[in-house]
Amino acid sequence: MSIFTRRTLLASAAAATAAATFAAPAAVLAQAPAAPAGPFVQPPLPFLEPQLAPTISNRTVTIHYSRHGAAYFTALHNLSRGTKYASMKLEEVVVESDKETDRRIFNNAAQAWNHNFYWDTFKPGGAKGPSGRLAEMINASFGSFDQMKIKLKADTTAVFGAGWGWLAQDGDKLVVATTPGGGNLLPRNLPMLIGLDVWEHAYYLDYENRRPDHIQAVLDNIINWDVVASRLKA
Numbered sequence: 001m002s003i004f005t006r007r008t009l010l011a012s013a014a015a016a017t018a019a020a021t022f023a024a025p026a027a028v029l030a031q032a033p034a035a036p037a038g039p040f041v042q043p044p045l046p047f048l049e050p051q052l053a054p055t056i057s058n059r060t061v062t063i064h065y066s067r068h069g070a071a072y073f074t075a076l077h078n079l080s081r082g083t084k085y086a087s088m089k090l091e092e093v094v095v096e097s098d099k100e101t102d103r104r105i106f107n108n109a110a111q112a113w114n115h116n117f118y119w120d121t122f123k124p125g126g127a128k129g130p131s132g133r134l135a136e137m138i139n140a141s142f143g144s145f146d147q148m149k150i151k152l153k154a155d156t157t158a159v160f161g162a163g164w165g166w167l168a169q170d171g172d173k174l175v176v177a178t179t180p181g182g183g184n185l186l187p188r189n190l191p192m193l194i195g196l197d198v199w200e201h202a203y204y205l206d207y208e209n210r211r212p213d214h215i216q217a218v219l220d221n222i223i224n225w226d227v228v229a230s231r232l233k234a
């Protein structure tokens with residue numbers, strides 16, 4: 001579903017709610033999406049789906065957000081219903097469920113969190129690089145902004161199969177880390193600054209097997225460096 005369609009649906013849902021008082025026609029109510037129940041609700045994208053192109057195509061954003069991303073929220077909602085996780089914040093679910101042998105709740109909670117974090121990292125036409133304290137920490141930790149990108153790209157490219165590459169904070173240093181599958185660094189209590197999704201659904205339609213080209217384009221063109229800087233801890 002395109003964002004335009006979704007917004008139209010949201011608008012019609014709101015209209016249907018308002019109109020319900022006045023006995024809205026059944027056809028209008030039937031078109032409104034079911035209200036999401038439970039605490040785990042996929043937030044809207046902070047941009048329009050076509051706006052990341054050509055770095056990430058409209059089609060990839062649409063499928064990634066509305067099918068893959070939505071599926072993690074649906075699965076988490078269903079798996080957590082009636083459990084202690086149903087009343088937790090998403091971050092707590094990730095940390096607590098990581099202690100379980102059964103990985104289903106962790107996998108879906110971590111992927112739900114990862115995707116919220118991922119989409120919030122992007123801004124069409126944003127600054128080309130970091131500034132201020134973030135830039136200073138990058139230089140101190142990697143030598144330069146370009147060296148940071150080279151390291152993040154190399155390590156993330158080397159993730160075997162599906163996983164994530166992270167720029168993270170470890171005390172007063174920045175580090176690059178990777179996690180397999182749906183993992184992230186919440187269980188290690190390392191604040192994450194950038195998360196690069198290298199599941200094939202994130203890039204294959206646009207870049208086929210050229211994972212490093214996708215990573216390079218993302219780092220060069222669509223990172224919201226203000227958001228990245230705001231994730232630094234004191």
Ligand code: MN
Nearest residue numbers: 068197199202
């Ligand atoms: Mn993904």
